[in-house]
Amino acid sequence: MEVYADYAATTPIKPEVIEKMMEMYQHHYGNPSSIHSVGRDARQYLDAARRDIASFLGAKPNEVIFTSGATESNNTAIKGLAYANQHKGKHIITSKIEHHSVLHVFEQLEKEGFEVTYLDVNKEGIVDLTQLKNVMREDTILVSIMFVNNEVGTVQPMYDIEEIVKQYDAMLHVDAVQAIEHLPIKFDDFEFDTMSITAHKFGGPKGVGILLVKEKTPIRFSQLGGSQETKRRAGTENVPQIAGMAEALKLADAHRDENNVHLMNLKELFLVQLQERSIPFEVNGSMTDTTGHILNLYFPFIDVETMLTLLDLANISVSSGSACTAGSTMPSHVLEAMYGDDPRTKQSIRFSFNELTTELEIKYIVAEIQKIYHRFKEE
Numbered sequence: 223m224e225v226y227a228d229y230a231a232t233t234p235i236k237p238e239v240i241e242k243m244m245e246m247y248q249h250h251y252g253n254p255s256s257i258h259s260v261g262r263d264a265r266q267y268l269d270a271a272r273r274d275i276a277s278f279l280g281a282k283p284n285e286v287i288f289t290s291g292a293t294e295s296n297n298t299a300i301k302g303l304a305y306a307n308q309h310k311g312k313h314i315i316t317s318k319i320e321h322h323s324v325l326h327v328f329e330q331l332e333k334e335g336f337e338v339t340y341l342d343v344n345k346e347g348i349v350d351l352t353q354l355k356n357v358m359r360e361d362t363i364l365v366s367i368m369f370v371n372n373e374v375g376t377v378q379p380m381y382d383i384e385e386i387v388k389q390y391d392a393m394l395h396v397d398a399v400q401a402i403e404h405l406p407i408k409f410d411d412f413e414f415d416t417m418s419i420t421a422h423k424f425g426g427p428k429g430v431g432i433l434l435v436k437e438k439t440p441i442r443f444s445q446l447g448g449s450q451e452t453k454r455r456a457g458t459e460n461v462p463q464i465a466g467m468a469e470a471l472k473l474a475d476a477h478r479d480e481n482n483v484h485l486m487n488l489k490e491l492f493l494v495q496l497q498e499r500s501i502p503f504e505v506n507g508s509m510t511d512t513t514g515h516i517l518n519l520y521f522p523f524i525d526v527e528t529m530l531t532l533l534d535l536a537n538i539s540v541s542s543g544s545a546c547t548a549g550s551t552m553p554s555h556v557l558e559a560m561y562g563d564d565p566r567t568k569q570s571i572r573f574s575f576n577e578l579t580t581e582l583e584i585k586y587i588v589a590e591i592q593k594i595y596h597r598f599k600e601e
């Protein structure tokens with residue numbers, strides 16, 4: 223049996239999305255900025271995708287900027303908000319458990335003279351709200367917090383966070399990459415200034431994403447060139463992939479509730495199976511403020527590299543955390559923020575699922591973990 227259980231790293235493209243993109247590549251290949259009929263045809267598809275995406279996300283079409291993925295969206299938002307608001311102050315805030323496409327931008331801004339506060343999280347991976355209240359100042363211009371963590375699946379209290387941030391005149395950026403398929407997020411329900419999304423986490427293609435920007439948000443865009451995306455992001459729009467992303471978002475929206483039930487059941491099954499087989503483990507993260515697609519587990523009997531290798535030999539594809547840091551033997555910065563230098567930071571595995579995951583696959587994974595456990599218990 224072969225099991226892919228690394229859907230938080232990326233997902234296979236859904237057949238309906240492939241079909242949509244094939245149609246676009248074959249019949250609607252024009253440059254949407256060309257004024258002839260082939261260009262106008264592509265423009266219609268681009269406009270339709272923008273309208274659909276805006277409606278799924280509770281945004282206005284002119285708040286949607288197409289990008290090459292969430293790394294670009296996060297870079298553009300954080301730098302753009304920091305630079306456009308620096309006349310009001312240079313204090314910016316993020317959490318210790320953000321994706322590197324956020325953390326490394328903050329580190330860069332720090333080198334450029336901004337003052338950064340990195341918020342702590344508790345053992346469940348929830349941002350310390352008291353600390354956030356205490357560190358907010360008159361010169362705080364930007365706060366960036368992820369909606370759902372990509373390593374442990376913890377959902378942040380975004381309404382509480384925005385309430386604190388908006389008591390000050392600060393901008394709020396949200397990385398919603400791991401949240402969008404699982405939570406019915408509407409951009410206009412929140413006071414977020416900007417929000418990042420990427421298509422490959424919900425059955426869309428890689429290399430295409432979205433940055434939502436509220437109409438009145440002061441932000442500076444720096445990619446120069448043509449006047450695409452109303453001069454906010456130069457470069458010919460990737461219309462086939464954007465149309466594919468709109469299709470993937472439509473499917474995610476239509477099946478969210480049933481998929482969430484399926485995922486929560488799988489997670490429950492995984493934990494029950496581990497208990498029934500008396501395999502020692504602990505859950506990293508929250509059992510309540512969590513999405514169904516990520517299960518990060520600490521196994522006290524083995525180190526992470528050995529576990530990953532043995533699972534790989536059993537044809538099970540999982541990871542120790544973010545794909546961007548996979549291959550490195552460094553403990554995860556997310557688990558370190560949650561547990562300090564506890565050995566569990568080096569003995570934990572992230573399993574992640576989607577609607578394609580079956581109960582049989584879960585049982586297979588647990589059976590293989592049991593074999594590994596018995597082997598290491600005996601040694």
Ligand SMILES: Cc1ncc(COP(=O)(O)O)c(C=O)c1O
Pocket residue numbers: 230231290291292293294321323368370371372397399400420421429431
């Ligand atoms: C939380 C989070 N933010 C940002 C990214 C980066 O997205 P992309 O791969 O589209 O650059 C990812 C995934 O890779 C992610 O999980």
